[in-house]
Amino acid sequence: MTHNKTVLFTTVYPEGAKYLKDWYSSVKLQDIHNFDIWIGCDRLSVEQAQEAMESSLKATWIIRKESELPIQFRERAIEGMIEKYSIIIFVDSDDILEPSRVRSAQNALKNYDVYGCSMRIIDEPGNELPIYFKAPKDISFSDLLIRNNIFGLSNTAYRSEILRNCLPFPKECILLDWFIVTRALLNNAKLYFDDDVRMKYRQHATNTARILSPFSNQQIINATKLVLQHYDIILKYIPELCPYFKKQVPILQDEVILFYDRIIQYPDKLDEYTERLNKLTAEHIWWSCVAHPDLEDLWKQ
Secondary structure: OOOOOEEEEEEEOHHHHHHHHHHHHHHHOOOOOOOEEEEEEOOOOHHHHHHHHOOOOOOEEEEOOOOOOHHHHHHHHHHHHHHHOOEEEEOOOOOEEOOOHHHHHHHHOOOOOEEEEEEEEEOOOOOEEEEEEOOOOOOOHHHHHHHOEOOOOOOEEEEHHHHHOOOOOOOOOOOHHHHHHHHHHHOOOOEEEEEEEEEEEEOOOOOOOOOOOOOOHHHHHHHHHHHHHHHHHHHHHOOOOOHHHHHHHHHHHHHHHHHHHHHHHOHHHHHHHHHHHOOOOOOOOEOOOOOOHHHHHHHOO
16 A cells, blocks of 8 residues: 555656656656656566666556557556556656646645646757747637647646546547546546646657647648547547537537548648648647648638
């Protein structure tokens, strides 16, 4: 039985091993230490992870089985943590925590069910960029989460009782962070997003969700496919969809399908869309590169 009520969870993998020293250094620099650490090892051994961290870190290590899909592996880890902790803090092991990251999440979850925080963008070597990941102003969480996402698995924390309601995860789900927060919202979770920067978010070649321009044509196509898959999963696997989501998700799904059809059928439209998207001054959030409302004139013609 654990004495801490909070657990910090990350997943380590070979492609991100070079970032683990920075990650663990930022964990050690937290301004409070009343939390446990769980680490999911995906194709990386405990010894390899510790070597990359340059530390014999004592943690609860969850090893991915050869027979497990990535989504099943994460679900098993989350189920284990739900049974032992009241707060689960998610961080990506290629990112860097600000010293107040854990404390701010714990404080917010005294009054809320889901916590997310703003982030500063860093490049692959770790240099800070003058770009921030923040919540758009003057939009409800419902309206935002139908189209985009700001609650990732690096900048969030959940109360275990609401996270339990988000299980099980669809086996084919790729955008797990978006699925979880959407289902939490539809289970009447109280969401909070912190305007203060509590994470440094690393942009590199293997990011699933890119927010830093320039975008390439292929990145736009890949992102669009993932958004369409997300909509399919939401409609299929969340039985508690509220009337608003039941109405709006298919409308947006049709919009993204139209966008996808146009950029596939007309490569010149995709070229122009990507060029104009890369000139926008607005800071992007996850999936805002898909069917961007400011460029509707191009793909709705």
